[in-house]
Amino acid sequence: MPACNQSILDKPYFYDEAAAFSHLEGIMWPNGAVCPHCSAKDRIYELKGKSTRVGLKKCGNCRKQFTVKIGTVFESSHVPLHKWLQAFYLMTSGKENISIHKLHQVLEVTYKTAWHMNERLSDVMRESIEEICKKIAMLDLNYESNREEILELESIVFDFIHAIRSWEEY
Ligand SMILES: [Zn+2]
DSSP: OOGGGOOGGGOGGGTOHHHHHHHHHHHHOTTSOOOTTTOOOSSEEEOOSTTSOTTOEEETTTOOEEOTTTTSTTTTOSSOHHHHHHHHHHHHHSSSOOOHHHHHHHHTOOHHHHHHHHHHHHHHHHHHHHHHHHHHHHSOTTSHHHHHHHHHHHHHHHHHHHHHHOGGGO
């Protein structure tokens, strides 16, 4: 299929809930699912059935159930995951910050929900970048070995910003 027939907004994870879960699982678990309750990496089963929630898994070690949303900013939200991915894309793809009013209009969620999503996502992005910047600030530039580490950390910040700006590469 010619590339020009598709745009990033055609990505299934922006409209299909199961695809959204697979997408997040690929990011969170690059080496396969990990049980958030007992950290097991083996004997994890996908639960399937008409009434089963999308992305639900069961750990054969501790017998508990979980989805990839546990421990993430998306946990315990009533908003479908694919809408969260849309929000994240909208918030990171432009030079200007998207307004809450625009999020509310585009995502077709209430203004209150849009406000909430914006708060949560901004916090996560800020925290990740701040944490690394703090580390950089603590290192003494006068030491040659530190200079290398600073360069490395700076490239992580750069990569992070680049990653959230280039969704199509996932
Ligand atoms: Zn477990």
